[in-house]
Amino acid sequence: MTSSPEVFPARGRRRYTRLHWRCRSKGAADAALSQISRSDIRVAKPAQKNLPASPAELISYYREMLFIRHFEEKCNLAYRTGKAGGYLHVYIGMEPLVVGWLNNIRKGHDYVITAYRDHGHALVLGSDPVATMAEIMGRSGGQSRGKGGSMHIYDIDKQFYGGWGIVGGHTALGGGLAMAAKYRKEDRVTLCYLGDGAANAGVFFETLNMCGLWQLPIIFIIENNLYAMGTALERHAADPQLYKRGFPFNMKHERVDGHDLVEVLNHSKRIIDDCRENSQPYLIEAMTYRNMGHGAADNDRQLYRTKEEEDEYMKRDCIRLYEAFLDSNSILSRSEMEKIDAEELDRAETIYEEADKSPFPDPEQVYTDVYTDMTPEMGH
């Protein structure tokens, strides 16, 4: 089983001493570190001859990354102004994981399922962004007509199965999607996203076991942003190399870079093709970082991570990284990028305003959709 040891970014000294402390010998610690450390912070890549997609596609991916970012910033605005309530989790900093992977699947054919950090998935899969924003605002124009909210975005026409709030719980549903594809002898691949925190959930291990046992065509993508809410990876996982959890379940497993869209495009294509052709499961640990808090209500990130660490990551923010790539390969000039940025910001603003015009759900709607064929008892 191969891994990509060099892609884990540096995270500051404290973590390494802690990891050394955890390991029985210095040799073991160094071996572990060789898997996860990387001293240089790459900002610009050398010009590449073999591009992972056509220039036009690469530009559209740039657009998508910016669009998600501006959309998510509008979500934060909606939360701050009281237009969105409850829990709200944005994808800022993690955009390559949806733009890279979901542009390599067969959209509308392959199944996609994730947890509650789900706006980006819906947007890249082509779900109506106004409906998504309306759902986040709890309006009747949302995909679930305001009954799901930010954590529960679904779009069945796009084969997007949400949108789930119980950490780890949806991984079993993902396994079921893959099982259905195999049952019907379809060539669908299931992408099941989860966070590093969910990688500790019992039902996740049960699902891995069955997916490995039955060799189901599913790719679990652990979005390892280093924190399970406010608990750091090395404080919540006995072995912080989460990709290794595929090993006991007869499953190919890799740790990959989730910051660098070019890398994501390359490895996701290879993995998706293999999964589809050979009907076999994968466990992927994609190293990433969320630039914001866990959720909109997480307003004191310094409780669990340092400002210095954040600054270090901001320097290699995924969009800046991709801009350097586009620039050095002469795919887009800086001024063209600024123009696209302004257009996507505009688009996000228009969507926000459009969604805000959607009416709130009708009070009678409270009783609909509990069952397919009957209404529950009414009244208090």
Place this chain on the structure above:
Amino acid sequence: MTNMTYRDAVRLAMIEEMDRDQNVFIMGEDIGKYKGTFRVTDGLFERYCQEPRDWLVEPPHPEILDGVGRRVIDTPITEPGIVGMATGAAMTGLRPIVEMMTMSFSILALDQIINHAAKIHYMTGGQISVPLVIRGPGGAANQLSAQHSHSMEGWYAHVPGLKVVAPATPNCAKGMLKAAIRDDNPVIFTENPGLYSMKGDVSDDVDEIIPFGKARIAKEGKDISLIAYSRMVNVSLAAAELLAADGIDAEVVDVRSLLPLDTETIYNSVRKTHRAVVVYEDWKSGGFGAEIAARIAQDCFDDLDAPVGRVGGLNVPMPYARVLELQCIPNEQDVLAEVRKIG
């Protein structure tokens, strides 16, 4: 009509529906080669798995999957995973039947049942439905003690989004399981282990289903309504016989569908007899019988000549010793005592 056991009726319902619809499959612990702990799935593996290999563990070559037993799936012992996987498959339109080795084990899967399966249709604004059946023995069997004897139906009947049924006769079991499999919502189908060997006439009609939300009058009477479901219907019928010796003509209402609940049939019976005793095996306190009793007390207050009586299981964990176990499970003498108590 064919005379058969409750166990055979449950199996027949699954066979008829699996023959009718390729989307129906069954998964669970030891349901295939082992034939099920209570032998409910006896013969299904042979019927639907022509080759003696599990398709699922074969290398992924489509030609091997052809005709192989992917429709009777032996699973690892992992209830949350089983229910979650089945729910995921159901979201795409398949119709899984999950057999719980006992309903007591469904407690492990509560998150998948309550927090996932039951909520999906609502959370998605109706975009996804979950045609899932979770069935298995619920209630006390014979000295299975505290961890294997739970009556879970009242817990599930608390949850909007689920349907919950507890049939008492072989014919109801067949007709209602067929309805459950055809239902587009998650259904909890509970079979009291004490009923499995009970015989009764069962309809031969492959298209006959018994819709949910309709209670059954198991015995007509005019003096008092005994309201029960699952095995407690038999206990109530036995009590009615004893009462008849005292000149009391009891009516027995088989609720059989807890969610949706047919209050009309229950109320009509109470309006006729003016007395009601609710009989259920679950712990008395907070059990589903309490819900029925509360409704009768509220909605039939003017029709009642006596307070609503309740007979439930003792509020203790199920003990092992047979003599203690029998003490916990309501019997006809307990029903008789309650009838006399309410006067």
